[in-house]
Amino acid sequence: MNLTTRIAVIGVGNEFRHDDGVGWAVVGRLAERAKERPLPSGTALLVCDGDPARLIALWEDAELAIVVDAAQAHPRHPGRLHRLKLDGGRLSQTGSATSSHGLGLGEAVELARELDRLPGQLVVYAIEGANSSLGTGLSASVAVVVEPLTERIAEEIALHVGSAGSR
Numbered sequence: 044m045n046l047t048t049r050i051a052v053i054g055v056g057n058e059f060r061h062d063d064g065v066g067w068a069v070v071g072r073l074a075e076r077a078k079e080r081p082l083p084s085g086t087a088l089l090v091c092d093g094d095p096a097r098l099i100a101l102w103e104d105a106e107l108a109i110v111v112d113a114a115q116a117h118p119r120h121p122g123r124l125h126r127l128k129l130d131g132g133r134l135s136q137t138g139s140a141t142s143s144h145g146l147g148l149g150e151a152v153e154l155a156r157e158l159d160r161l162p163g164q165l166v167v168y169a170i171e172g173a174n175s176s177l178g179t180g181l182s183a184s185v186a187v188v189v190e191p192l193t194e195r196i197a198e199e200i201a202l203h204v205g206s207a208g209s210r
Contacts, residue, residue, distance in 0.1 A: 062172030114169035121173035
């Protein structure tokens with residue numbers, strides 16, 4: 044990321060593992076949407092495989108970082124959306140969703156904290172997946188979340204820009 048990036052939207056996952064590609068799908072949909080309704084200047088749409096060092100490098104200078112990732116939860120509810128926010132230095136969440144990657148997002152946050160490389164604000168959208176086997180395409184229960192989440196993220200970005208302008 045460069046110094047002009049104020050807002051980073053990062054899709055985490057692997058588009059070749061079905062629902063694990065939901066973060067990439069949301070970022071792709073945001074890019075399509077931006078052709079007709081541009082995002083604010085300084086907004087970067089990025090993808091990452093979940094490696095903590097790469098993730099930290101993508102968000103470290105951002106005022107706002109929004110991360111979209113697939114999640115696993117027990118019991119399972121494919122398509123259920125969780126919103127987590129860095130609050131008081133810790134990720135606050137409801138439910139028991141965890142990243143679908145070996146090293147969880149919580150560990151990346153803790154590493155970034157130790158290295159003083161957290162973004163100004165961090166919001167995570169975690170979508171419970173149904174299928175993370177090899178292959179492309181999202182399951183129906185996850186695919187239906189992409190469009191409404193895309194709109195929700197665009198609204199969150201607009202609110203952030205609006206509140207930053209009133210400071």
